Amino acid sequence: MESLEALVAHIQGLSGSPEEVAHLHSLLKQADGDSLRSHAAALVPFLTHLSPEAHSLGYLYLLEACATSGANLGADFLVTVADFLTACSADQIRLAPDKFLNVCRVFKDQVMLLNTPIRGIAPLRAAVRKIQASPEQLTPVHAEYLLLCLLAKQYKAGLSVLEDDIFEVDQPKDLFLYCYYGGMIYIGLKKFPKASELLHNAVTAPMSSLNAIAVEAYKKYILVSLIQNGQVPSFPKYTSATAQRNMKNHAQIYVELSTCYGNGRYTDLETFVESNAAVFQSDNNLGLAKQVLSSMYKRNIQRLTQTYLTLSLEDIARSVQLDTPRDAEMHVLRMIEDGEIHATINQKDGMVSFHEDPEQYKSVEMVEHIDTSIQRLTALSKKLASIDENMACDPAYLLKTGRDNRRFDYDDFDSVPHKYF
Template structure:
């Protein structure tokens, strides 16, 4: 019996108890080089393993099979085997090797849509809970972006993530998640995710944070009509000192947008068009340009009760009253302003927000937000308690305290001479 056949026998014998699985995992890690050097033999050996019983061993063999260059036909056969494996494997076993993945084989087929459902199943099996971020999360979101299947990506973005193992996974999860939300016009969620990338702890600058910051500026202008320059206090020093310098064309665009002058914004766009295109952000920048009309119309609602369509067209630099009417009607339909248009005299009457915040749907929405905040508060309290009991934390605090000996300070005087 050769070494590979002996390994198959050991996989069959050690795929039961928890202790056996630990031994098997160590054995498989030691055998990786050997598996990768004998890839032509592996498909026939896979037939001796049951993915529903020998999931860990099957995973290592299958990953080695996909590591070598294969033709498109071979990739098609392997993708079918991968799908069957994902559907039948034991979650507890594959969680021992979360770094094994097969996204590249799906991309070779030039049909990323075929990998979306199996990858989602993999994410769910790899998670110990919905609060846990796995290495497959960002890869799944990237696959959804390539497949333009944004709704599938939203299915995992609904979960509140509290457990993160690798920082890079978190950066990519939030960045790709932000792009998914942009594709679905869910700008508020996109801003939240991109903000998480920008303000996450980092000791040095990374390219993901830079690209996230550029999109964060653009989406803030589109959704909020403004961009807040100061960083929050909890932002890392590396980010607060360097992000602006890496994103100067976008900072210039935000300044031009804030002026409210269409000519300045267009001039800034033309001056930096090549940079925007190189960053694959040209579409978002064009949305910023089109949103300026809306933001200027919204500013008018804060000053006037009634205005003619022609006055609106002149104020926001539109070509005609008809064009102004189209913008106003679209904004009313989208709930961005509250107004009525008198077709006889072409006058627009601006109104207050009719929402009274007392409907059943609104009460349920508020209650859901409160419950989420309460859950987050409990999580933070539990984390604080765990950290305060952590031996490494206590040892570090102890070392810090030794720097400040109370004997080094003068005692507080008990009497004051006046």
């Protein structure tokens, strides 16, 4: 390998035009590998002679060699990596995506090792945008970023990538982790419909064999579904046969919890959760299981609204197994505030009157919400049509479908009288 001084000189001199960067890339490939890693400790001082923004490709090669060498590079190295991820040129680092991902992973591992995940959030958020070819592409950095958001309990930070519509996925594992971590972030934000949607995607994604991520997602999906809807939907038809056959066997306690919940008896459910607390705790799901338990009060009160127009707080407390009418009042008030029921409480006689949904769907806010939903669905429809068109023209897809489907020749129709042609 040529000297480090000469290599750095090449990086400084060949980081301008695309042609120069392409030539530099070939030189860096020749110098890459064990030869660069063996000089890891000596590479760090040379980084000070390079600009993370102007010399991104060369900087990346040296940085990746340092990061993956296993050498103890010190606390300052994390600052160097963070500055690079924030400032680097997207066009240059996309020429060596594997190296960029290696740097991101080492950086994530180091901030976790130091128990300071919050330090990695802003740099990895920048890294997601740098490595993405478009906002619709899912990258391996997405899962690394969401994991740090979870560990740092910075759930809102995760929304910056979760609110994108994803249509392009390279590796199945990236999708499973994205849905699983994303579902957990929405759980942390108490946004259970969005959590259910992402966990559902992990459970129903195509899979030839069961994987641990999907199983853990299914456990949380059951809990979230009970909290949100009071029941767990059956597997849709497009769910893989592997998941439909085996998923429930790996989440038996959760399936039994769902059955117990469906019986509608709070004391039975409470006993079940308490007796299986160790299992829920080992799965890091005990907090969710307790939320399932408390949601039964809400679910039973909602059932009462379907039967009665008015009911006393005392009757509500008795029906849903609450200790006092005061407890019933607090639950009803909270549900009214959250928009889960429509009712008024007469403080004088302790009676609750249940009402129909007052929404007339003609307010400015509702019209804007409907308009936004229509625009999003229209865009999704166009995207699906485009994907369908591309697949229809894909030689590999046509070869596969041609092999799987029965081919017909004119001879197949010999028995049809010619007068019908």
